[in-house]
Amino acid sequence: MARADEGSTDDLIYEKIHAAIAAQDLPPGMRLREDEMRQIFGVSRARIRKVFARLAYAGLVTIEPNKGASVFQPTPREAREIFAARRGIEGTIVRLLAGRLDRDQRQLLADHIAAEAAADERRDWPEMVRLSGEFHIRLAEIAGNSILLRFLRELITREALVILVYEKPGKPSCSHQEHSRVLDALIAGDGDRATALMDEHLANIEDRLDLDRESRKEVDLGKLFGARR
Amino acid sequence: MARADEGSTDDLIYEKIHAAIAAQDLPPGMRLREDEMRQIFGVSRARIRKVFARLAYAGLVTIEPNKGASVFQPTPREAREIFAARRGIEGTIVRLLAGRLDRDQRQLLADHIAAEAAADERRDWPEMVRLSGEFHIRLAEIAGNSILLRFLRELITREALVILVYEKPGKPSCSHQEHSRVLDALIAGDGDRATALMDEHLANIEDRLDLDRESRKEVDLGKLFGARR
DNA sequence: CTAAGCCAGATTGTCGACAAAACAAGAGAT
DNA sequence: ATCTCTTGTTTTGTCGACAATCTGGCTTAG
The missing domain is CATH 1.20.120.530 (GntR ligand-binding domain-like)
Structure with missing residues (x-):
């Protein structure tokens, strides 16, 4: 198998999402669904959930109770x-x-x-x-x-x-x-x-900022992360 | 019941452990076992686990894979x-x-x-x-x-x-x-x-610090947190 | 035609059970 | 007596299933 197990699995997922956000591929405010991510990365939902928690602590995503995670959208x-x-x-x-x-x-x-x-x-x-x-x-x-x-x-x-x-x-x-x-x-x-x-x-x-704007884009998550399914 | 449900349950546990560490009731290096905490707080292990993860991100506890959590012991x-x-x-x-x-x-x-x-x-x-x-x-x-x-x-x-x-x-x-x-x-x-x-x-x-010392104490977790069981 | 209420689908939250790894104690050999 | 290997117990890691909650569309009354 080419897929090496180096680096714990969730670190890898964390880094990928982090990088995607840093590279501005995931627009602010975008909803991140657990099940969707689960399918994309082919892992269990609990893992995704753990990664989301870490991203939330780092301030990169916002988690609202019973509403899930979305990319941090700064006021x-x-x-x-x-x-x-x-x-x-x-x-x-x-x-x-x-x-x-x-x-x-x-x-x-x-x-x-x-x-x-x-x-x-x-x-x-x-x-x-x-x-x-x-x-x-x-x-x-x-x-x-x-x-x-x-x-x-x-x-x-x-x-x-x-x-x-x-x-x-x-x-x-x-x-x-x-x-x-x-x-x-x-x-x-x-x-x-x-x-x-x-x-x-x-x-x-x-x-260079203009602090009165909104932005919203649609993104194909599967393509972005190279889904395996 | 006097026990109000205000504030999500794990926030409460987080705050209690955080306070205990800040108040220096839990000495650095002390092992924090999941099942022990589960019994003390009377909640599921998953919850404890989540709280530990947050504490770890905040740098207050250290989590070593397959070895669990312990209070952060600074070098x-x-x-x-x-x-x-x-x-x-x-x-x-x-x-x-x-x-x-x-x-x-x-x-x-x-x-x-x-x-x-x-x-x-x-x-x-x-x-x-x-x-x-x-x-x-x-x-x-x-x-x-x-x-x-x-x-x-x-x-x-x-x-x-x-x-x-x-x-x-x-x-x-x-x-x-x-x-x-x-x-x-x-x-x-x-x-x-x-x-x-x-x-x-x-x-x-x-x-006022002397950067060449070790310290270790034993603590009764149940008494400290006022266990309910 | 509008608005409030309700029902179905989707999504998140929680828990308990099982698997894997680390740890500790004891037996056996040198 | 000490070191090492083995084995049983404890502790952590992971997953799938179930319950609670939310979202959006539809119905129905005004």
């Missing part, structure tokens, strides 16, 4: 809270990092920014968005605090939902020039400047 | 991460708050500090500890960001475990004078000073 207020929280967390991370990057870490980040620039060059927006988000994750990883990393992961994914719902169409959301400037400040060891730059960078993203 | 490294994360979060909260407290909020916080002082006066240490922790929660509530509040809640509870395991005995952990100074800076609108004071305050707690 404007929640959107603002998410942005504010993220700015706080990333400020903390950047402060921890200022002046403490070793040679390898600098190289890693510089390479990453170069990859962003390349994706930007060839107009590969999905890749660009992915890399942009990943840059912030890399920073958190280098900072070496697994708790802050976990918090940030959650916020970034939820922010992706916010952007999907509220962004004014047609603009890329994360410029590699800004990443580059942050990196410069970090290398220079100027924590305050790095923090300010990061804050400004995140504020720029927030400014 | 020195994890302890440091928790403290660092908390300093970051609280710094963010304090910065949000500086110069934005209205009259009622100032009064609320002042009263709270007064209550801390009173508890300190009469050597009521458990109450003192409780109030000290609550002060930080109050700040987060006033800041009005429910996400940061949730993060902080988790960190404070986990920190209680850290303190239980690693604190050098015989010293109170949170002085109301320091709280008072932070409040002054907040009212003065000096965000940087407030942040610095809060950081120092939290560092003081951290300094």
